[in-house]
Amino acid sequence: MPFLGQDWRSPGQSWVKTEEGWKKTTADEKNNNNNYNNNNVSVESFCKEEEEKEEKEEECFNKENLPLSLNYDMAARKRKKDQMNNNAKLPYFHREKWIYVHKGSTKERHGYCTLGEAFNRLDFCSAIKETRRFNYVVRLLELIAKSQLPSLSGVAQKNYMNILERVVQKVLDDQQNVRPIKELLQTLYDSLCGLVQDMGKSVLVGNLATWLRRMESILQWQQQLDCIQIRRPTSTGMTLTELPASLHLNIMQRLTDGRDLVSLGQVCPSLGVLAEDRLLWKRLCHYHFTDRQIRKRLMVSDKGHLEWKKMYCKLSRCYPHREEYSETLHFCTHCHILFWKDTNHPCTANNPEGCTMALSPQDFINLFNF
Template sequence: MPFLGQDWRSPGQSWVKTEEGWKKTTAEDKNNNVSVESFCKPEDEDLLLSLSYDDVAAKKRKKDLLNINNNNNDNSKVPYFYMEKWIYVHKGSTKERHGYCTLGEAFNRLDFCSAIKDTRRFNYVVKLLELIAKSQLPSLSGVAQKNFMNILERVVQKVLDDQQNVRPIKELLQTLYVSLCGLVQGMGKSVLVGNINIWVRRMENIIQWQQKLDSIQINRPVSTGMNLTDLPASLQLNVMQRLSDGRDLVSLGHVCPELGALAEDRLLWKSLCQYHFTDRQIRKRLMVSDKGHLEWKKMYFKLSRCYPHREQYSATLHFCTHCHILFWKETNHPCTANNPEGCTVSLSPQDFINLFKF
């Protein structure tokens, strides 16, 4: 690792500025009394001042461009998002690196804005937002809390445009609103960063988002091809078996009487129970009908209230145990291990939060 200054860890080398550029000098060259000031001419002072002023002005213009208004009627500033595909997670200070990586820093720096546009990562990000809204929101910094709301706004806008995944987002907004109601009451304890009026306005925005989601009317597309009801019953059941949420299965049964009859299939609900819950959990919640049959549908909803569902995501964040880098599955990171795949661990949303618990 090169050292650009005089330091007790330096191997006795330093950098000096010459007419040809920066050059490295050793301890022997220092005996020649070479000074940096000898290469600076008095007439160059105005040039150096002008260059430094231009740099400051350029940074100021860049900052102003990031803070432009969304439109003439909106005074909100355009949020800035990091676009990093991977980050280094350090949990302690060393001589080369000070501080440690927090949950808020990781949430800010990772590219979550592009993740919500990817269908494979969307459910993963939504679950992560839900877990943060439940318990981790006070632990975020002010910038991370603002970034959380900005990403949530983009998620809601995507759902409004695509008219998909409406129920998970409504549940996320309800969870966040309930959490904020309890946190705002404790503003005197500094549980949230920022003025209380800002958070009240954000809660009003959540209510407006909920109203927009409630008013969504999904229009049936005009199609001249084959519909689901045109398929044989065996194929319709095969399609229903791909649904991992029992509430989606109930909603599908309300489409027409034919699908409603298939949605009551006992084997369908049995496979759904066995997918999400263990045999021990199922045995504790057995429900038998008057005819002596197991009520798998009732057991599913009873088990759902007692135990969490099995989580499965198409794309997740991964953590390299060798180089301590957190990255998305589809992106590569600069790993120095001989077997990078053997050092990679898939992280669930809860594992992502647990990674930053010190």
């Protein structure tokens, strides 16, 4: 860079702030200021002496009341620590319910966001309260428990456990979706049992005591879910078993999980007969699996009929089920913004709807695999 001054050995220019603004000071003004400072030395020394006297008096008072001051300081610190611990589980609220996520080879990222920040910015704590988003969030937590635990930062771990605690509490209050949450907790516990053994290799972020406390919390949640008792409705209306067989069959056709169909068939003998209907299991097989997968696992009975129920059980062990959610997260390919469908984001494209794409839980995790 070129030097713009007249002489590099010059002491520089002095500026003084006045009511009209900053002004340069000349040599005469510098001397006047120095003389004024010399005249005021006595005033400054007098002020310093007074301050020293006050400090000595405060020290004497503190020495006399030292036990009281120590107790006061310890109580204040304890209150501050308790307040921080109580507020640790409260999520941060943001005005914008969307995040900027950009996957590219550039070294700089505008609005860089991690997975832990995404939990707060996308407001997952409120998403689990909505029925349309509940299954999506649960599936996302399950995928993270299976493969993403070692990559979670400390903030992401805390947010993950806070959301999981809210999910368990919601299930205990509503008495719905008990089985998926049990499976989620069991998956998380099994993953932690395998990872905690390798703590010496720095597999998980954080100390061992913290993860052991979290595992104890998971066991407590499992016990609470095992002890849950479904409350019977107080209304004296018509029950499920009193409905006609046509409505029973219509209800079974809307189930997408074979385990729900088996559980419903155990309610009464009439429902058990309907649960063995071959057309119901055939519908489930074609809903979750492709024709090519079905042809590979054909099972024929002695009478020459296809065993659709056995085929469904075998296909479920070999291939993943089809995933459909009432509401999912969306990603704008033009703005690189991740948002819920009912949350408007500042899109600059001419056709915003053509740039958005629905994300599955696995696609959401892949966005943060930088």
